[in-house]
Amino acid sequence: MKVVAFNGSPRKDGNTAILLKTVLKEIENEGIETELYQFAGKKIHGCIACLKCFKNKNRKCAFDDDIVNECIDKMSRADGIIIGSPTYFADVTSEIKAFIDRTGYVSRANDCMFSYKVGAAVVAVRRAGAIHTFDTINHFFLIGGMIIPGSKYWNIGYGRNIGDVEGDKEGMETMHDLGKKISWLLKKIGAADKI
DSSP states (O other): OEEEEEEOOSSTTSHHHHHHHHHHHHHHHTTOEEEEEEOTTOOOOOOOOOOHHHHHOSSSOSOOSSSHHHHHHHHHHOSEEEEEEEOBTTBOOHHHHHHHHHHHHHHHHTTOTTTTOEEEEEEEESSSOHHHHHHHHHHHHHHTTOBOOOOSSOSEEEOSSTTGGGGOHHHHHHHHHHHHHHHHHHHHHHHHHTO
8 A cells, every 4th residue: 555645835845744744654654655745846837628638538637748647647556645735825836736637637537547545635824724725635535536534633734934833733633643544544445445
């Protein structure tokens, strides 16, 4: 089993990465392979709704000039997908929005290819707008037929400067718990597949 986490922050190793690493550490503790993929410094652009993915049906975006097809390949191979984003004007970053639009179209064009995978949203926020960011990511998982585990609270960590989220005790506890819930769910799904 494998879980891949995507950090949609343009800041490498910032608060969103800290939250994601906390979740992934718990998953690793359960013997599940993990990978953190950070968008910082990488090229990604928005969807132009050309709909070539529906014509080609090759599990790829027609545009191969950025990271999207690499991400789709990682998502295809994973059992669990975590998407992390800081909150920008009460929503996801433009990088995550481009990622959602393009991977979502490709998935739907290919019989909802991420169905039955486990999906979880992780959000960093300074003060407000995190719930909308959380909802945006979860809507992507739900329309794709994915399974979303809960935690002790919404998967949100508060902090502005790098490292501030580590001082959010409830947020960090939520991330630890989320990692445990993802692991539990993946093991249950894996066991069900073998019945």
